[in-house]
Amino acid sequence: MRISIEPNRCMGHGRCYAVAADLLSDDEQGFVAECGQTLDVPEHLRDQAREAADACPESAISLLEATAADA
Amino acid sequence: MTTPIRQCPVSHADFGTNTEIYGHYAMLDAEREADRFRFNDTTDRGFLMLQRYDDVVEGFQHHDVWTTEVRSAINPEPGVPLLPQDLNGEAHAKLRRVLNPFFSPAAVRRMEPMAHQRCVELIEELRPKGSCDFVAEFAIRYPTDLFLALLGLPVSDGEFFLPWSETVFAGFFGEDPAKVAAAKNNIMEYFDKAVRERRANPRDPKEDMVSRLIEARIDGEPISHEDILTICLTLMLAGLDTTRSALGYIYAHLAHNDADRQAIIDHPDLAPKAVEEFLRMYPLVFQAGREVQEATEFHGVDLRPGDVVWLGIAQANRDPRKFPEPDRFVLDRRGANQHIAFGAGPHRCLGMHLARLELAIVLREWHKRIPHYRIKEGTELVERGGQLTLTTLPLEWEV
Ligand code: SF4
Numbered sequence: 001m002r003i004s005i006e007p008n009r010c011m012g013h014g015r016c017y018a019v020a021a022d023l024l025s026d027d028e029q030g031f032v033a034e035c036g037q038t039l040d041v042p043e044h045l046r047d048q049a050r051e052a053a054d055a056c057p058e059s060a061i062s063l064l065e066a067t068a069a070d071a
Numbered sequence: 072m073t074t075p076i077r078q079c080p081v082s083h084a085d086f087g088t089n090t091e092i093y094g095h096y097a098m099l100d101a102e103r104e105a106d107r108f109r110f111n112d113t114t115d116r117g118f119l120m121l122q123r124y125d126d127v128v129e130g131f132q133h134h135d136v137w138t139t140e141v142r143s144a145i146n147p148e149p150g151v152p153l154l155p156q157d158l159n160g161e162a163h164a165k166l167r168r169v170l171n172p173f174f175s176p177a178a179v180r181r182m183e184p185m186a187h188q189r190c191v192e193l194i195e196e197l198r199p200k201g202s203c204d205f206v207a208e209f210a211i212r213y214p215t216d217l218f219l220a221l222l223g224l225p226v227s228d229g230e231f232f233l234p235w236s237e238t239v240f241a242g243f244f245g246e247d248p249a250k251v252a253a254a255k256n257n258i259m260e261y262f263d264k265a266v267r268e269r270r271a272n273p274r275d276p277k278e279d280m281v282s283r284l285i286e287a288r289i290d291g292e293p294i295s296h297e298d299i300l301t302i303c304l305t306l307m308l309a310g311l312d313t314t315r316s317a318l319g320y321i322y323a324h325l326a327h328n329d330a331d332r333q334a335i336i337d338h339p340d341l342a343p344k345a346v347e348e349f350l351r352m353y354p355l356v357f358q359a360g361r362e363v364q365e366a367t368e369f370h371g372v373d374l375r376p377g378d379v380v381w382l383g384i385a386q387a388n389r390d391p392r393k394f395p396e397p398d399r400f401v402l403d404r405r406g407a408n409q410h411i412a413f414g415a416g417p418h419r420c421l422g423m424h425l426a427r428l429e430l431a432i433v434l435r436e437w438h439k440r441i442p443h444y445r446i447k448e449g450t451e452l453v454e455r456g457g458q459l460t461l462t463t464l465p466l467e468w469e470v
Contacts, residue, residue, distance in 0.1 A: 029171035029172055030174065030175030030176055054408070
């Protein structure tokens with residue numbers, strides 16, 4: 001699974017890193033530091049990734065399920 | 072096919088008047104369930120009501136053409152300038168970048184010891200009395216003290232400061248303009264003195280917000296003195312009444328719902344979660360306004376420049392399509408974090424992280440010291456319209 005955060009949508013609500021502290025972090029201004037990136041989600045953090053996507057009021061976070069080709 | 076906005080279904084609901092507690096949520100829920108969109112004709116300009124979660128969030132995201140030229144659909148011409156709210160687009164983003172670092176989670180964590188200390192002092196002052204008007208004696212004093220401390224001003228100034236801010240705030244809901252202007256002048260003079268003092272004796276701009284505002288450059292230019300004063304005024308108006316109101320609704324709920332209160336007494340670490348669910352359930356700023364700048368078609372409705380749009384924050388937070396059984400307090404609610412009590416889009420509340428911290432500290436510390444309390448018998452709880460707050464909340468406990 002991968003997680004990506006769309007920079008034009010992120011408004012710094014900070015809900016994602018509040019619920020997924022092991023995966024995401026905040027920058028100086030309170031926006032998610034991983035903005036604009038696509039990260040691989042380690043197996044044990046999948047639930048956190050789902051919670052982060054669920055928590056963002058701007059729908060800035062998408063999850064990409066790994067396909068067979070990724071494996 | 073598209074429809075112009077001044078057309079059936081029309082709502083005549085007036086949200087500016089006082090009701091008994093929860094009266095506004097009942098009205099707002101009824102409007103939302105009656106129709107997806109409604110034109111409301113209770114103000115001179117009228118407004119198109121967006122009331123369901125998806126529509127409201129989408130509305131906030133139209134910020135390029137729906138601007139804060141109008142900030143409240145109910146009161147589109149409030150008269151008092153606010154910064155950064157009054158700005159839009161790039162100008163807004165630039166000023167927010169100056170302010171953001173003072174309100175980021177990291178900055179807010181630095182304020183935690185002070186917030187904690189002030190909270191405990193206030194609770195300890197009240198505890199031996201066995202009763203208090205929670206609204207007047209705690210819920211407004213606590214954020215006022217923290218606001219002054221945030222600006223590096225003496226906490227004791229709250230005594231004379233508070234009546235001024237209450238009057239200016241009442242101006243948004245129809246208070247006599249001459250009174251409002253006088254109170255605003257007093258506040259501006261007070262800030263003027265403070266900012267001048269800081270110009271003479273600058274402090275560390277990383278720690279001290281006024282020093283940062285003095286030092287900051289936007290496109291190479293300093294922020295004008297007048298704008299700095301307006302920013303201070305805005306932060307005050309935005310932070311005090313809302314925190315007071317949130318605390319009022321939270322404590323009214325907890326006084327009535329023993330199981331929810333017990334959960335917080337038993338698990339103080341759940342306070343931040345409880346805060347989220349309370350913010351979802353009892354948003355105080357129940358709407359934001361926007362002014363349409365360019366002809367827009369919004370899901371079949373035609374909007375023209377100058378039209379006013381109502382972004383129904385409370386209606387979205389209590390939309391059963393998004394949050395099943397919205398009237399229930401569910402500590403573990405899935406996706407509760409997606410509530411929009413603080414708005415959305417670039418104008419979302421600057422103080423949201425501070426507010427969350429303040430509220431969580433109160434829940435933890437109060438219940439540690441005064442776990443059980445009740446609302447004084449025979450009290451009728453009244454909520455102010457326009458922007459919700461409880462006018463009084465008399466609590467009693469055993470000492
Ligand atoms: S919750 Fe959404 S808007 Fe907020 S910081 Fe995370 S990605 Fe950005």
